[in-house]
Amino acid sequence: MDDDELIAQIRRGNANAYRILVDNHKNLVWHMVLRMVSQQEDAEDLCQDVFLNVFRNIRNFRGDSKLSSWIGSIAYHVCIDFLRKKGREKSLLTQNPIPDTCGITSIYVAGGKIDRDRLKTVVHAIIEQLPVQYRTVITLCHLENCSYKEIAGITGMPEGTVKSYISRAKDKIREQVLKQIPDIQLVLFEAE
Amino acid sequence: MEKDFNAELDDLIDEALRQPPDIALPRDFTDRMVAVVIQQQTWKESLTDFLYKCLIAIGALTVFGVVFYFVTIKSTDLLIAYLRQNWKFIVTMIIIGLFVLFTDQFILKYLFRNSKSIA
Numbered sequence: 001m002d003d004d005e006l007i008a009q010i011r012r013g014n015a016n017a018y019r020i021l022v023d024n025h026k027n028l029v030w031h032m033v034l035r036m037v038s039q040q041e042d043a044e045d046l047c048q049d050v051f052l053n054v055f056r057n058i059r060n061f062r063g064d065s066k067l068s069s070w071i072g073s074i075a076y077h078v079c080i081d082f083l084r085k086k087g088r089e090k091s092l093l094t095q096n097p098i099p100d101t102c103g104i105t106s107i108y109v110a111g112g113k114i115d116r117d118r119l120k121t122v123v124h125a126i127i128e129q130l131p132v133q134y135r136t137v138i139t140l141c142h143l144e145n146c147s148y149k150e151i152a153g154i155t156g157m158p159e160g161t162v163k164s165y166i167s168r169a170k171d172k173i174r175e176q177v178l179k180q181i182p183d184i185q186l187v188l189f190e191a192e
Numbered sequence: 193m194e195k196d197f198n199a200e201l202d203d204l205i206d207e208a209l210r211q212p213p214d215i216a217l218p219r220d221f222t223d224r225m226v227a228v229v230i231q232q233q234t235w236k237e238s239l240t241d242f243l244y245k246c247l248i249a250i251g252a253l254t255v256f257g258v259v260f261y262f263v264t265i266k267s268t269d270l271l272i273a274y275l276r277q278n279w280k281f282i283v284t285m286i287i288i289g290l291f292v293l294f295t296d297q298f299i300l301k302y303l304f305r306n307s308k309s310i311a
Contacts, residue, residue, distance in 0.1 A: 013233060015226050022222045030217045040215050047217065051225050055232075116207065123208035142209035173205055174198075184201065 003067040010058050021067075022051055028068060028144055029075045035139040036079040036132055046082055050075045065153050072146075072154035076136065083132065119177075126176045127169075133157070134169035141166050234305070242297040249289060 001009070001020065009017030029050050034043045053074050061070055127135055136155060140146040152159045177184065218224075265271050275282070 015230055015233075018229055019222055019226050022225050026217055026221060027212070031212060034213050034215065044218070044221075047221070048225065048228070052228065052232075055229050116204070119204055120208040120211050123205055124211075124213070127209075138209060142206065143212060170202075170205065173209075174201060177201065177205065 004063070007058060007061060007063075007067065010055070018055060021054070025068060025071050026051075028072060031139055031143050032072060032075045032136065033079055035127070035135045036076075037082065038128055042082070046075075046078055050078050053078060066150065069146075069150050069153045072140070072144075072150075073156070076155050080132075122177060122180060123173060126173050126180075130169055130172060134165050134172070137162050137165045138169045231305075234301075238297055238301055242293060245293055245297070246290070249293070 001017070006017050006021055010021060026047070029047050030043070033046045033050065034040070037043050037046060050071070054071055057074070061067070065073075127138065130138075133155070137151055137157075140151045140154060141148075146154070148159045148162050151157075151162045155162070157165070261271055265274060
């Protein structure tokens, strides 16, 4: 069933079509929401809000963009509204100080190789401390494989800003990885 | 050498970024969403039914009133006097009618649905 047919069926009140829509897009919404709000309980409630909004507004979907982009933009705005209401935008829309260790003291295992799981944990901890816009664009770009155009459509940011945020976010992550694991260079070369 | 290191580090970071979060949505999330939506649809249908029935009742009462006027009263002054004299009765009947309709369309359906979901 393609997107047009799916939407038509949902508009007719077909609950199974809605089930397919939720199944197809729940990972996109979950990843976005979880990265934006960071709290599991809040994220679950917000995911519900997103899919309820999708159901209520499906009649207004004109098909100008992909269905996934439209759902993504609803998720983005629901999260931004939530953060504003919570009064946390000051801390979340601006950069937080990044902790020195993220709880990880070493990313090596015996044999001088990098433990990729530990590095993942370090990177995820660094991402959580980035400003919310950076977290959103980097999640959409890497986790959901969205194009710059799609990310711009979801977030309402110009494409140039999206590119710049992704680049700056990666720079910050790289900078923090090097800061927290200064001898990573040695390990990488030893591994070679 | 520096270039190789940066490329390797970028690859490692990209790989970490592509990893989904460890926490997953509850397995029954889709079922819960569908249940919520069905419930909302049912309420919407109940409300629509209630409004249609109200409109039909109002239409029937209007027709009855017009017939009653032309057959029995035939005078505006008499009609006003009749309404003034019986307004309490008329308002009470309308309230009872709406209450019965509301109970039938909302409260009973709600109780019935709840007992079904408990069972």
